Amino acid sequence: MADRLPLGHVREATLEVKRSVFLARVERVDDEDAARAVVAAARARAPEARHHCSAFIVDVADAQPIERSSDDGEPAGTAGTPMLEVLRGAGLTNVVAVVTRHFGGTLLGTGGLVRAYSDAVALALDGAPRVRPVVRTLVELELGPEEAGRVDGALLARGVEVTDATWGPTVVLRLAVDDPAAAEALAAEVLQRPATLTLAGHQVTEVAVAG
Structure with a gap:
């Protein structure tokens, strides 16, 4: 699975090129x-901006990711697509x-626009923390009330x-594990008797990605 920014995370950056501010x-x-x-919120914050x-x-x-981009009045292919390429290159999704x-x-020309929009997004992403989705198996362990607290701890x-x-x-404890067989063996060790996980x-x- 592709990396993501943490939940609720926002990154901002400002880039100035020939007096145009991005x-x-x-x-x-x-x-x-x-x-x-x-x-829509960006438009509402700065209705006077041209783009x-x-x-x-x-x-x-169970489907391919949705990818969309918009040049919003800039020459075709000079803004949205380069921005999308930066997101792809960063290996991010849900962003x-x-x-x-x-x-x-001052007009920047097509090359200047591509660089400016790409650089602005890259600048915003520089040093951004990442998380990665990890799928864990849910299993249930049934045991007596007298041993539940000790086993849980x-x-x-x-x-x-x-x-x-x-x-x-x-008492039924629900556990999130990477390896059900290893978890069953660990539960048996803690219980000091055979354990069955359902x-x-x-x-x-989502776990943090180092570096």
Whole structure:
């Protein structure tokens, strides 16, 4: 899976080229409607600006990612597509970039526009933290109430994520694990008797990407 910006993360940068000011904003989004809302918000913040160029990539379950870009009045291919290429090159998904241009009176030419829009997005992304989706298996462990607290604490101490606990005549702990077989062996070690884990689906967790 491709990397993402952390939830709620926003990056901004300002680039000036021959008195034209390019204000870049890059945000984490999780669907197409959210991406378009970010573009609309940029327009609302600076209605006097001549261009609000944009690009976004969002994942779709069981389908190819949606990729869209807009030159918003700039010469075709000089803004949105170069911005999209920067997002692709960064290896990111679920991300939208908007660059608002305040015209400075000097024409930049097609090459100058491509560089300016690309550089503005790259500048906004420079040093951005990343997270990566990791799919973990959900399993359930059924045990007696008298041992639930001890087992819960022991599993947590060994790095097992306990996502839920259902209390009744018996207690069911729901665990998110990378390797169900290894988790079953660990549960048996903690319980000091054979343990059986029941599969209960999957969970997507985002973990920080080092560096």
